[in-house]
Amino acid sequence: MTGSIWLPPGASSDTVPGVPKQRRSPSWAEPDPIDELAARLDEFVAAAVHPDEIAALLESDGMSDDQIRERYGVKNSFALAEELYDRVARRFPEPDGPAHDPWQIGLLGCLLRGVVFALPGFGYVLGAPLLAGHPESFGLPAGTLPLLSGALVGWTWNQGLAHRAYSWLGLGDRPAARHSLLVGAPLGALLGAGVALAVAGTAHPTAVTFAAGQSIYLGAATVLLVMGRERALLATLLPMTAGAVVAMVHSVPDAARLILLLGSLLAVVALALLEVRPDGIALKGRGAVFNLRLPPRGRDQPPRTRSQKSTMSPRLTSSLPFALFGLGSGALVLYAALSGSAVAAVALTLSMGPAEWLLYRFRSGSLTGIRNSRTPKAFWRTTALTLTLCLTAYLAALLTLTLLATSLWPHTPGVNAVSLTGLLLLGMVLWTGLLLQSFGAVLAAATTCCAAAAAQTLALLTHAAGPHWIAVYVYGTAATVQVVLVGALLSRVTAHR
Template identity: 75%
Template sequence: MSGSIWMPPGAGPGTLPAIPRQRIAPSWAEPDPVDQLAARLDDFIAAAVHPDEIAALLESDGLSDDQIRERYGVKNSFALAEELYERVERRCPEPEGPAHDPWRTSLLGCLLRGVVFALPGLGYVLGAPFLAGPRDGFGLPAGTIPLLAGALVGWTWNQGLAHRAYSWLSLGDRPAARRSLLLGAPVGALLGSLVALVAIGTASTGAIVFAAAQSCYLAAATALLVLGRERTLLAALSPMAAGAVLTMIRPVPDTWRLVLLLGSLAAVVILGLLEVAPDRIGPKGRGAVLGLRLPPRGRDQPRWSRSRLTTTAPRLAGSLPYALFGLGSGVLVLYAALGGAPAAVALTLSMGPAEWLLHRFRSNSLAGLRSTSTSKDFWRTAAVTLIECLSAYLATLLVLSLAVSALWPHAQGVGGVGLAGLLLLGVVLWTGLLLQSVGAVIGAAAVCCLAALAQTLALATHAGSPPWVGLTVYGTAAGVQAALVGGLLGRATAHR
């Protein structure tokens, strides 16, 4: 009957009409273009953490909103990105090959840096005749106060300068790092010389000249070390070091002592200047200044850098905590040196292994982030790694201290209390470097500066013998910094 609804056989008047089944599209129908796009970009979409990442990829491929509306039937790239994000399941594929580890470093390179840190101390052996004179009002050898004052200023300034140069290097702008060293290193040398001159007291002219030379060396050596020229610096110091060893075996005329000291200083300063010379001079021009022929440096060839694509330069104030950390730790090391030369030598030599163990801790912590699934497990892994690395450093410092004391029989040895204070100072220095590497430099600088101030006040007021004062101060500072490190261990963001 025309206009009637078809009813199945046996259906009564009260039976609802049958609902037609949905028609299935024939196999020859065109596939959904959004599905096709999702299949083509499957790996990228699956690893995206937000639809905006997909939208950025679509726009980078040159898809306009008009093309997206025509091809995929959605409003714009953001709507298409959300649709793709919903259709693909989240997954994070593991990268091919071994995971990148920026903290891997060579043990030999770190040991070389430790030797380079210690070699300048032999300059005092060669320069001893030029520092001769009566003891000052504090009972210290002639020239000690201006030398220490200039050294402290140099350590403070150059620590901040090195941080600023490293900040430029981290942005990929090596020319900017070299410019900062070219401008900052002479200022540091001048400041160190002026402070030594102010603290001259009863020191001789030779002591002031030696202090000025020391400031120039610290500035030039900082530039070379920041730019990775440890071997160059070692070569420049080798004649001076050989002469100092020779003076321990047989007497050397003062003229030869002066030639060796000035020769090594001139070599370090000239090499430092060549390293930070402006790009516009070029390798040939830098060599022509001294009549040398220098090979081109491949790492300085690019005329562009990533940092020039940004508008933000490293803040000057950001380097201040690093300078204060250098001041505080420098004062603590100087007090340890006054308690015995072997302790200072052992501390200086231990900085190479300390640097390598610090890199090892950061590397193992990064591996722990990948291998653990809970914050508690990661904290436990990081704590075990910290104990292993710190114990290895203290064992190295102990061996170096005993070895230097045995090889230096006429120097004041390190007693039991002094040895305990030295190990506690090692804890302070290593944990301070660790806090500095994870961005908590303000805490490390505050602890070291307060410890240095407390020890200075205690010694100025004769509150106790230097070994016991140092033991108390170092122990307190080590405990506070260990607590700061423990509080940071479980934070994944601190191990970036």
């Protein structure tokens, strides 16, 4: 009947009827935007081990949470990633050829760097007679405090400087990297020499001079290591090393000691200057032009404008955590040497070669785990196993080097179980710290190492008894903290991308 309202059975005439929504025919229905996105990202989503991988891709594509809510009707990128992860079946296609692994590196090159790190220690053996004098505080040999203070400043400054230079190299701006080294290395040498002078005053002029040379060497060596000139640095250190070995068994005149030390220092500085000289400056001699490792700028690499440089320039503050890590780790190594003998410092320094190679092996193993794991739990198990194997291999290498150095080094006190335990725990702190640094968590590693160094300093100033046991407690706590941090960080798949 016209004007009447149809009511469903059981409804009263006083009830306001609801107006049914208009529904389109299924053939006219708009496609689900999430399904469209899933189809577009099908290969990546199917191979994802965890939704966080998909979320990282969405964020890298510039999708904001507001855009995701408006377009896809979900709260944020993580919610959208979970939707995509649920809608696409897992598939892990094998690559057509050998899988690309950017973390493959030769063991020989890493071992060479470890040797290069250790050889400067022979300079102290060669220069020991030049530093003779009355013992200093805490029963340390004459000149120890200015040398240690200058070394700590150098390690701190040059660690930050190396990070900044590597940042420029990562941006493809080699001239900017050379310029930062050309300016930063001399400043670090002046700072290290100034601190040594402030600590020693006029009481130890020879020690201050030696510390100044040490600071100059650290800056020049940083230049060569950053620019990949390890072999050249090794060549400059060999005469000084040979002289130190001879001096350990035969008497060597002071003049010969001084000539060997200055000769190696001048050679290192000269090579460093060749590496960081500005473009267009070449050294000519007898018809040849010496242009070491400075290829001309290609046509496909036009000079960047001032605005581009200001936009891409790495921030100075980003290098500060790396400098703090150099301070903390350097202080821990020095305390290990002072609390026992030089064997600990030698073994730790030499172990940095195997440590670097094992860091690359871990990165390579985690990449393989991403390709082969089907679930997040399976990836976590693979990563934990790779971490355990690499850390165990490093501690085995450190133990072998310690026992070898103890057997070869004359007049060295025997290594007891407590000091050896402390040394291995310190090695664990350093290796896990380097691992955290390689994954971008350098601030956490720097905080832990600096806190451990502060605890060691407090124990030294308060004359606490049992320094080896204190070292075990401090290093054990720091190692535990960093292992927990490593587990929390590396359990996430996105940390390995």
